[in-house]
Amino acid sequence: MDILKKFSLEGKVALVTGAAYGIGFAIAEGLAGAGAKIAFNCRGQEHMDKALAAYAEKGIEAKGYICDVTREDEVAKMVADIKADLGSVDILVNNAGIIKRIPMTEMSSEDFRQVIDIDLTAAFIMSKAVLPDMMEKKSGKIINICSMMSELGRETVSAYAAAKGGLKMLTKNIASEYGQYNIQCNGIGPGYIATPQTAPLRERQADGSRHPFDSFILAKTPAERWGDPEDLMGAAVFLASEASDFVNGHILYVDGGILAYIGKQP
Ligand code: NAP
Ligand code: GCO
Numbered sequence: 012m013d014i015l016k017k018f019s020l021e022g023k024v025a026l027v028t029g030a031a032y033g034i035g036f037a038i039a040e041g042l043a044g045a046g047a048k049i050a051f052n053c054r055g056q057e058h059m060d061k062a063l064a065a066y067a068e069k070g071i072e073a074k075g076y077i078c079d080v081t082r083e084d085e086v087a088k089m090v091a092d093i094k095a096d097l098g099s100v101d102i103l104v105n106n107a108g109i110i111k112r113i114p115m116t117e118m119s120s121e122d123f124r125q126v127i128d129i130d131l132t133a134a135f136i137m138s139k140a141v142l143p144d145m146m147e148k149k150s151g152k153i154i155n156i157c158s159m160m161s162e163l164g165r166e167t168v169s170a171y172a173a174a175k176g177g178l179k180m181l182t183k184n185i186a187s188e189y190g191q192y193n194i195q196c197n198g199i200g201p202g203y204i205a206t207p208q209t210a211p212l213r214e215r216q217a218d219g220s221r222h223p224f225d226s227f228i229l230a231k232t233p234a235e236r237w238g239d240p241e242d243l244m245g246a247a248v249f250l251a252s253e254a255s256d257f258v259n260g261h262i263l264y265v266d267g268g269i270l271a272y273i274g275k276q277p
């Protein structure tokens with residue numbers, strides 16, 4: 012048997028949300044490398060133009076769609092446009108997400124709701140939009156990008172942790188409800204990854220020293236490094252391919268060992 016064929020995505024249509032840059036871009040690149048046709052979205056033309064150039068530079072013919080994943084009307088149009096352009100979505104990666112780092116007692120309910128809306132409700136909206144075609148084809152893969160905060164809390168990220176904890180359970184529920192249609196829904200739980208979202212946590216101090224949080228994460232990570240978005244490519248290809256057809260409702264943590272480790276003694 013050619014076991015590598017089980018990881019092939021040839022002929023599959025993959026939609027990665029929020030994949031103009033960061034983790035989503037790397038996951039889309041990995042899925043393209045395994046043969047998938049790539050669709051992605053973001054909210055504005057400036058990021059879209061830069062992303063299309065970046066994909067082209069990698070030799071990837073990605074198709075981009077301007078769409079706010081919290082808007083059901085925009086999502087319905089995007090999914091219909093992708094079906095017309097590339098075919099119905101075989102692989103959905105719910106990657107789009109934001110974080111607001113505000114002490115809970117100072118956080119407005121509007122801020123809380125916005126994080127929940129993008130990081131959790133949007134995955135519900137997106138999944139609901141692609142499930143009917145997957146059910147008809149009796150085949151589909153949904154991958155939700157969870158987080159360390161699907162398992163752990165920390166100061167200032169109450170909304171984000173609530174959303175990512177909910178996303179873990181939404182993953183398990185989609186797996187439970189639609190497994191009968193040969194649809195697998197799993198999550199990827201990245202550790203601390205060097206992207207624009209975590210840039211504030213890695214900024215050098217005025218004296219050139221590391222940001223305290225940067226040093227904290229290095230001491231909490233057995234790998235003693237921040238992850239690169241490329242570190243997530245293999246997990247994404249695995250969960251998007253037939254190699255994971257009997258994996259369902261699982262959160263695959265790609266964290267350098269953070270969740271296993273008490274942390275280096277100061
Ligand atoms: P990022 O660099 O901030 O990128 C986030 C992406 O989401 C951008 O492309 C952004 O596009 C898009 N986005 C945000 N809101 C959107 C909306 N309403 N509609 C459509 N697109 C939207 O973040 P990242 O670090 O790559 O993180 C990507 C995912 O991984 C997020 O879900 C994040 O929670 C999760 N994660 C990150 C880490 C980490 O350490 N970086 C670790 C674990 C999990 P536009 O702003 O251009 O629209
Ligand atoms: C934070 C970070 C984390 C990462 C990621 C960890 O402020 O703690 O942004 O939340 O983004 O989710 O898995």
